[in-house]
Amino acid sequence: MDRIVIVDANARGRGRRLSTLDVIGVGPRLVASLLKSYGYHVDLLPYELFISNPSAARDFDVLAVSYMVSDVGAVRRIIEIWRKVNRGGIVVLGGPGTLDANSLMELDFDIAFKGEVEVTFSNIFSRYGSLYDILYSVREVGALPGLVIKLPSGEIVDGGIGPWAPRDVVNRIVPDVDSVTKYPYYWASRVYVEVVRGCSNFYRPASVGGDACLNCDVCRSGPLNLRIRCPINTPPGCGYCSVPVIHGPARSRDIDGVTREVKALAKIGVTRIVLSAPDFLDYGRDLLVKDLLTDPCNPKPNVDAIDRLLASLSSITEVSEGITTISIENIKPCLINEEVAKILGNYLRGTVVYIGVESCSDRLLKYIGRPSTCSDSIRAVELLSRYGLRPYVYLMHGVPFECNEDIKITLGCIDKFKSLGVEKIVLYRFTPLPCTAFGNYPRPEPAVMNPAKAKLYRLVTEFNRAQKYRLVNRVVDVVIASRYSRNPRYLVSYPVRHGPVVLVRASTRFIGTIAAVRISEVGSDRLVYGELIHVKKRLKLYQHIQ
Ligand code: SF4
Numbered sequence: 163m164d165r166i167v168i169v170d171a172n173a174r175g176r177g178r179r180l181s182t183l184d185v186i187g188v189g190p191r192l193v194a195s196l197l198k199s200y201g202y203h204v205d206l207l208p209y210e211l212f213i214s215n216p217s218a219a220r221d222f223d224v225l226a227v228s229y230m231v232s233d234v235g236a237v238r239r240i241i242e243i244w245r246k247v248n249r250g251g252i253v254v255l256g257g258p259g260t261l262d263a264n265s266l267m268e269l270d271f272d273i274a275f276k277g278e279v280e281v282t283f284s285n286i287f288s289r290y291g292s293l294y295d296i297l298y299s300v301r302e303v304g305a306l307p308g309l310v311i312k313l314p315s316g317e318i319v320d321g322g323i324g325p326w327a328p329r330d331v332v333n334r335i336v337p338d339v340d341s342v343t344k345y346p347y348y349w350a351s352r353v354y355v356e357v358v359r360g361c362s363n364f365y366r367p368a369s370v371g372g373d374a375c376l377n378c379d380v381c382r383s384g385p386l387n388l389r390i391r392c393p394i395n396t397p398p399g400c401g402y403c404s405v406p407v408i409h410g411p412a413r414s415r416d417i418d419g420v421t422r423e424v425k426a427l428a429k430i431g432v433t434r435i436v437l438s439a440p441d442f443l444d445y446g447r448d449l450l451v452k453d454l455l456t457d458p459c460n461p462k463p464n465v466d467a468i469d470r471l472l473a474s475l476s477s478i479t480e481v482s483e484g485i486t487t488i489s490i491e492n493i494k495p496c497l498i499n500e501e502v503a504k505i506l507g508n509y510l511r512g513t514v515v516y517i518g519v520e521s522c523s524d525r526l527l528k529y530i531g532r533p534s535t536c537s538d539s540i541r542a543v544e545l546l547s548r549y550g551l552r553p554y555v556y557l558m559h560g561v562p563f564e565c566n567e568d569i570k571i572t573l574g575c576i577d578k579f580k581s582l583g584v585e586k587i588v589l590y591r592f593t594p595l596p597c598t599a600f601g602n603y604p605r606p607e608p609a610v611m612n613p614a615k616a617k618l619y620r621l622v623t624e625f626n627r628a629q630k631y632r633l634v635n636r637v638v639d640v641v642i643a644s645r646y647s648r649n650p651r652y653l654v655s656y657p658v659r660h661g662p663v664v665l666v667r668a669s670t671r672f673i674g675t676i677a678a679v680r681i682s683e684v685g686s687d688r689l690v691y692g693e694l695i696h697v698k699k700r701l702k703l704y705q706h707i708q
Pocket of ligand 1: 366367375379380381382394
């Protein structure tokens with residue numbers, strides 16, 4: 163049986179090591195578990211570990227790389243090492259990066275998986291013995307859904323995006339936990355645990371380039387199953403996002419599987435767990451409809467399912483003792499109501515929650531396929547703050563159909579966000595992604611090139627910096643990760659309930675502890691300095707600390 167090494171290249175960009183990369187995603191862990199279930203010997207390594215020990219590539223038959231569109235540079239480097247060290251082994255690609263035709267043309271690979279892999283794996287492994295056998299058979303069978311083969315001639319046989327896995331299949335496998343200990347300072351990293359696969363927003367942007375919307379309204383008010391297809395083939399969801407195309411409608415994982423995974427992660431010393439979902443409030447909503455959950459705002463959240471999930475996770479020893487913190491990822495403003503905010507406050511008080519506002523112009527929100535209005539966002543921020551969560555808000559600039567008036571409306575809401583307790587605003591530039599409605603639009607100019615956007619950029623930077631000053635003299639619990647590579651007299655630490663990186667001047671013997679620190683100074687809009695007060699807990703770790 164083939165021995166497979168999966169290299170996690172997600173967010174590694176061109177391959178430079180980032181000193182504050184503190185995220186361990188779910189995709190590579192899930193694929194590791196799936197391949198093990200087919201009998202393969204699998205090692206999952208973070209990019210840094212693979213690059214630092216190239217000779218280990220000799221121990222494997224297959225290199226599998228998981229990456230995003232922006233990581234092509236890092237992937238190229240991994241493959242170069244592999245081809246040099248391992249002359250006979252094959253190269254397999256997976257992750258959102260494989261949707262980008264340019265990266266597939268450019269990279270030297272043998273097989274790539276497009277989209278979700280559960281059903282594709284089942285189809286190919288039941289028909290062909292191994293990954294090598296697929297390569298030998300491709301000339302007879304042609305394109306298979308979910309699979310891309312690069313022939314020795316360079317020709318590409320592309321079967322398109324793989325089928326979405328049904329809920330029972332999603333629930334069959336618990337993502338791999340042991341390999342988390344291979345990631346640098348895993349104990350301090352945010353480890354993502356999937357609770358919802360896919361997105362419920364099957365609205366479409368109001369108009370896409372020359373393909374004018376027919377206004378049939380199927381995607382907004384039609385029967386749930388029919389919202390999957392649009393007569394003019396506009397991809398579903400927000401115009402800039404590929405989640406609904408790749409992952410389909412929202413499906414929730416069972417409470418038992420999520421609890422088992424979180425328990426196992428807590429046992430190995432993971433302190434920061436993020437429940438991953440394009441919208442956490444979709445959790446259990448799919449159980450309220452007979453059809454596919456393709457409506458982002460109706461029915462209302464499944465409060466009972468959310469309550470049971472969070473209660474189950476809160477009962478895990480390390481969570482109840484405050485060693486492991488649970489937080490949630492994104493929410494859609496249109497799903498927030500008082501009952502939901504109260505439940506989130508019961509279990510997640512003091513943690514960060516990200517709210518996708520994107521713009522405060524309702525005109526633009528409709529044009530880009532967002533389901534929420536500006537007043538939904540304001541209400542969501544207000545309710546979440548009131549019940550003790552710490553809202554972070556996403557804003558975007560440069561999206562198609564945006565005009566200066568839209569930016570001005572958003573500018574006018576910044577003070578409102580401040581007064582309602584928003585802790586941070588994340589302003590990002592629209593990036594056209596493959597397989598999205600806006601995939602063919604150009605990447606816009608940086609914010610500083612346009613007076614209105616430059617003003618927004620300045621205001622957001624000032625906002626974030628001012629919020630950091632409010633932290634000065636506050637005592638926060640942090641988990642100490644590593645030496646700070648730019649100045650080894652400092653240690654990098656992360657607030658256990660999330661927040662800016664805290665640099666602490668202390669001995670390396672404090673690495674691997676949870677400690678109380680007093681914030682003493684603001685370094686930038688992303689970084690603060692702190693003084694160590696006392697150690698609260700020394701973690702039991704499964705990795706040698708350097
Ligand atoms: S389904 Fe397509 S054509 Fe109909 S309203 Fe939605 S985007 Fe327009």
